[in-house]
Amino acid sequence: MNCALIGTSKISEIHLLELIKVGVKNFTLISRNADKGIKLCNYYKVKYPKINFIFSKKKILKQKKFDIIDICTSNDSHDIYLKYIGKSNSIILVEKPIISLTKYKNNYAKTLEQIYSYSDKIVVCYPMIYLAKNFKRCFKIKKKIRCFDFIFQTGGRYKMESINIDLMPHALSFILSFFSENIFYKKSVNILKVDVGKSKWISQFIINKIKFSINLSQKKGKKTKLEIVCNENKIIRRTQNFKNKYLNILYYNNKTKIINNPMTEFFEDFKKNKNKRIFFEKNKKITYRMMKLSSQFMKIR
Numbered sequence: 001m002n003c004a005l006i007g008t009s010k011i012s013e014i015h016l017l018e019l020i021k022v023g024v025k026n027f028t029l030i031s032r033n034a035d036k037g038i039k040l041c042n043y044y045k046v047k048y049p050k051i052n053f054i055f056s057k058k059k060i061l062k063q064k065k066f067d068i069i070d071i072c073t074s075n076d077s078h079d080i081y082l083k084y085i086g087k088s089n090s091i092i093l094v095e096k097p098i099i100s101l102t103k104y105k106n107n108y109a110k111t112l113e114q115i116y117s118y119s120d121k122i123v124v125c126y127p128m129i130y131l132a133k134n135f136k137r138c139f140k141i142k143k144k145i146r147c148f149d150f151i152f153q154t155g156g157r158y159k160m161e162s163i164n165i166d167l168m169p170h171a172l173s174f175i176l177s178f179f180s181e182n183i184f185y186k187k188s189v190n191i192l193k194v195d196v197g198k199s200k201w202i203s204q205f206i207i208n209k210i211k212f213s214i215n216l217s218q219k220k221g222k223k224t225k226l227e228i229v230c231n232e233n234k235i236i237r238r239t240q241n242f243k244n245k246y247l248n249i250l251y252y253n254n255k256t257k258i259i260n261n262p263m264t265e266f267f268e269d270f271k272k273n274k275n276k277r278i279f280f281e282k283n284k285k286i287t288y289r290m291m292k293l294s295s296q297f298m299k300i301r
Contacts, residue, residue, distance in 0.1 A: 018264060132178040150228060164298065190206040192205055
């Protein structure tokens with residue numbers, strides 16, 4: 001397989017490494033920053049001598065056929081590349097969110113409709129769907145769930161409402177996977193409160209008589225940390241590099257458990273189902289519903 005990877009950020013490198021694992025042998029790295037793109041290309045040529053890496057400008061997307069086009073740029077530029085690519089037979093991977101609500105606000109649905117008219121093989125990356133399944137295996141909840149807190153801290157650069165744009169897809173996809181897909185499709189959402197600060201976005205809402213709290217924060221230099229509280233039960237996930245391996249570790253009930261990397265699980269699922277229409281249709285359905293919910297939180301604010 002060959003892939004056009006757009007972007008030179010940390011997340012684009014994570015995608016690159018996962019794509020190598022699922023069999024991509026040829027990469028075309030695309031970036032507005034030529035120096036950074038070429039440097040990254042040369043670095044991976046040395047690290048993976050059996051994989052082909054070249055650098056190019058975005059016009060190559062119009063000139064060459066790619067099996068996969070992977071968009072890992074800033075949130076407010078995803079739509080620019082999706083529209084530039086236009087109608088395509090390539091599989092198009094997009095780092096979440098698919099488009100920025102701060103950019104399109106109430107017109108997001110029309111923009112999504114336009115983007116999906118170009119291709120029926122668009123898939124947005126939601127690793128939290130896979131992480132939630134690991135959390136669920138650890139919880140031994142016998143009582144009915146009354147409250148559920150999602151507390152997520154990262155070292156990102158976004159501020160105020162942009163934190164919601166960047167991290168809310170993680171929170172909502174986790175909740176969707178932990179409970180069931182129907183929780184967002186058949187139940188109304190009663191938003192109680194939205195509290196926005198320079199480095200935080202906190203929202204509270206009720207679905208199906210369950211009180212949810214989503215506490216999102218970003219501050220440069222902070223380590224990523226996820227904490228889930230379900231009734232009185234708590235699980236904390238931390239990540240760390242150990243011998244060049246990226247570990248996901250759960251802490252709960254005085255126990256420690258190493259779990260699979262959810263990003264790896266997403267790409268393994270992608271490899272397994274990339275030729276199945278239902279895989280893309282399900283992802284599209286999830287994307288529409290989560291964009292709608294995120295938009296509602298923005299309006300409340």
